[in-house]
Amino acid sequence: MVAGNVEVLEGGIQTTVQDYPGRPGMRAQGFFPAGAMDHFAHRAANLVVGNQPSAATLEVTLGNVALRFETGATVAVCGAPVAVSVDGEALPLWEGRRLEAGSELRIGISEGPGFRMYVAVAGGIDVPSVLGSRSTYTMGALGGLDGRALRTGDRFPLGTESGDAASGGGWRFRESARPPYAREWEIEALRGPQASPDFLTEQDMATFFGRTWRVDRNSNRTGVRLEPQLFQWARSSGGIAGGHPSNILDNSYPVGAVNVNGDLPVILGPDGPTAGGFLCAATVVHAAFWKLGQLRPVGDTVRFREVTIEEAVELDRELDARLTGTSLEQV
Amino acid sequence: MANRAVKSPLPGTFYRRANPQADPFVSEGDRVEPGDVVGLVEIMKNFHEITSEEAGTVERFLVENEDLIEAGQNLIVLSD
Amino acid sequence: MGATASAVIERQPAREGKPGIAYRYAGDRAVLVEYGEMEFDLTLNFFVLAVNDALGTWPLEGLVETAPGFRSILVSYDPLQLSVDELLDHLHAVHESLEAEREITLPSRLVRLPVAFDDSQTRQAVERYIHSIRKDAPNCEGGTNVDYIARYNGLADREELYEAVLGTEQWTAFIGFFPGLPFMFPLDPRDAVVVPKYNPTRTWTPEGALGLGGPCWAIYPVESAGGYQLIGRTxxxxxxxxxNAAFRESPLLLRAGDRIRFHRVEEQELLELWDDVHADRYPYSVEEGTLDVGAYLEWLPQVADEAGKRRRLREQAATAAPVP
Structure with a gap:
């Protein structure tokens, strides 16, 4: 028997079960990892309710979600600013609260900045693990709840609470440890693998890192589409791989790669294609992936800041250091 | 207050018609009742209906067809 | 400010019968290791798979996964456990340990699969495309892609195209894009066919469809969108x-290094086989085996003249054919 049952009264725009880090290790079989698109808010929410960072949460896109808890449970919502209430009483974001059996949790629609919220419940969302993860992989239609987003009338079970002090509620993620959300984002990236000098010119890379990109409205967990850009290209054609110089012989893509399809750059998200025949001009560093989950595809803009590999690793350490008990305080 | 606004609960792309060939859901001068559909908003490749919460007459549109709109933005001014 | 000046971390020239190697940054958690020049050369893929196998048997703390492409491997690692320099040292040692390309013998299973050409489901995918996406696509004339593929390759008729599919073992170079999707290339260069992809792409493709894009064959693992020209269904x-028992150990039937041999069936038989697969009455034909790269490279010159002749005919026909 599972520890609790939750009924979905309102599923929202796209609400999926996600854990962290999803399904790494299966790329050679054609699986991108899936997992929380904003892994910072996901991990913070778990921390606040005493879960392991890997525990499954609900990734709420934009909002309009309502849940009814049939047993007592400790919940926290972290991410983009949004109105959250428990039986009509406001619940601040980044704060764990114990809910009585029968409580209703309602999440409104976020007016931004930011785009996604994570609902952690002590014990985690206990849908079956598929190929080592509970994450919903939207492109492969697997994991989570039948491989799809939540719908009204769905039910899901909760796992066993850890017994950690925070799993009883009453803890908050310190404001100073929370990331800044914006409408104009700066995203750290490394150049390559197919950047200058052999695929794009130095001028192209200067343009790439210099300009501001608007986030296209057709962005999702598969990829964040930017705007078309006419690059100079270091080659006149794709050679054996085909006409356009953005074409290469098919290779595996890293998560966060800025994949250039013709003239259109797309940042590959956690549910993206694992491989293909287009070049990758740059790669968003792991410590900045969380920002991809918060880009609002209605007017947000992005500038890429080039960093070194050493800086990227240091940013990751800083992020991890903020996701520890020292970032918690009692409400 | 004689003038009130119809807001969009969602951000996305605003459409005045169900498809490019269709007539607009409402135009200036039309009477709307609570629950009447006045437009669509597209977000994450899904379309959501925008309904008026109040009765009134469409005085003017504050946004154009296919404009990007934000959550909570005023779309239409209604008058009595 | 001290940023990486180049996407290339290091290059090693070709030597001792092994291809040149370029190590490229692929973010802070992966390195893309690329072999040889950008040429359509299956030998590079044989080398890729040999390296990938060797990497699997040389454990290294912090190495997360390796994913082959046509002529490259994406090596993912945890930078908190392993530096790029340490990873490259490891890769150098693995490359050093390998034999020259022609000395390689790869484990390679032979998988036999039935195919029904121009079946009603792939025709339905084409019809839907004509109806809802593009009426005048030259690749969809007559409600099928089969005639277009034949024409683009200068083949006399559909039968000649079908012979090209059936006449060779297809080499599974890697799995990717989608869970379980094989990227396959003919081992016999005389049976090479090439075709441009859909423009724009299709929104629906039936599960099990066999398609061609550029020089590459693929089988669609699930119903999905797609851009390859369809020839039939397996x-x-x-x-x-x-x-079916074939999926008990892994949900994927195929893996990189598999050779696929298609045989022709009528659609009615294929549909019965689908039922048998789902009822676990059909045993997939999978034989363990190897690919001896040296023997393959010795055989290639015997068919080089004929392959070259057919390639020239193909290229000539392609220039006269409309592009989608």
């Missing part, structure tokens, strides 16, 4: 529910 190659 059996399921992916089943999370493991309805």
């Amino acid at each position: 059996l399921p190659i992916y089943d999370l529910a493991a309805r």
Whole structure:
């Protein structure tokens, strides 16, 4: 028997079960990892309710979600600013609260900045693990709840609470440890693998890192589409791989790669294609992936800041250091 | 207050018609009742209906067809 | 400010019968290791798979996964456990340990699969495309892609095209894009066919469809969008529910290094086989085996003249054919 049952009264725009880090290790079989698109808010929410960072949460896109808890449970919502209430009483974001059996949790629609919220419940969302993860992989239609987003009338079970002090509620993620959300984002990236000098010119890379990109409205967990850009290209054609110089012989893509399809750059998200025949001009560093989950595809803009590999690793350490008990305080 | 606004609960792309060939859901001068559909908003490749919460007459549109709109933005001014 | 000046971390020239190697940054958690020049040369893929196998048997703390492409491997690692320099040292040692390309013998299973050409489901995919996406696509004339593929390759008729599919073992170079999707290339260069992809792409493709894009064959593991020209349909190659014994150990039927041999069946028989697969009455034909790269490279010159002749005919026909 599972520890609790939750009924979905309102599923929202796209609400999926996600854990962290999803399904790494299966790329050679054609699986991108899936997992929380904003892994910072996901991990913070778990921390606040005493879960392991890997525990499954609900990734709420934009909002309009309502849940009814049939047993007592400790919940926290972290991410983009949004109105959250428990039986009509406001619940601040980044704060764990114990809910009585029968409580209703309602999440409104976020007016931004930011785009996604994570609902952690002590014990985690206990849908079956598929190929080592509970994450919903939207492109492969697997994991989570039948491989799809939540719908009204769905039910899901909760796992066993850890017994950690925070799993009883009453803890908050310190404001100073929370990331800044914006409408104009700066995203750290490394150049390559197919950047200058052999695929794009130095001028192209200067343009790439210099300009501001608007986030296209057709962005999702598969990829964040930017705007078309006419690059100079270091080659006149794709050679054996085909006409356009953005074409290469098919290779595996890293998560966060800025994949250039013709003239259109797309940042590959956690549910993206694992491989293909287009070049990758740059790669968003792991410590900045969380920002991809918060880009609002209605007017947000992005500038890429080039960093070194050493800086990227240091940013990751800083992020991890903020996701520890020292970032918690009692409400 | 004689003038009130119809807001969009969602951000996305605003459409005045169900498809490019269709007539607009409402135009200036039309009477709307609570629950009447006045437009669509597209977000994450899904379309959501925008309904008026109040009765009134469409005085003017504050946004154009296919404009990007934000959550909570005023779309239409209604008058009595 | 001290940023990486180049996407290339290091290059090693070709030597001792092994291809040149370029190590490229692929973010802070992966390195893309690329072999040889950008040429359509299956030998590079044989080398890729040999390296990938060797990497699997040389454990290294912090190495997360390796994913082959046509002529490259994406090596993912945890930078908190392993530096790029340490990773490159490891890769150098693995490359050093390998034999020259022609000395390689790869494990390679032979998988036999039935195919029904120009079946009603792939025709339905084409019809839907004509109806809802593009009426005047030259690749969809007559409600099928088959005639266009034949024409683009200068083949006399459909039968000649079907012979090209059936006449060779297809080499599974890697799995990717989608869970379980094989990227396959003919081992016999005389049976090479090439075709441009859909423009724009299709929104629906039936599960098990066999398609061609550029020089590459693929089988669609699930119903999905797609851009390859369709020639027919084979059996399921992916089943999370493991309805057939072939999927008990892994939901994927195929893996990189598999050779696929197609045989022709009528659609009615194929549909019966689908039922048999799902009822676990159909045993997939999978034989263990190897690919001896040296023997393959010795055989290639025997067919080089004929392959070259057919390639020239193909290129000539392609210039006269409309592009989607």
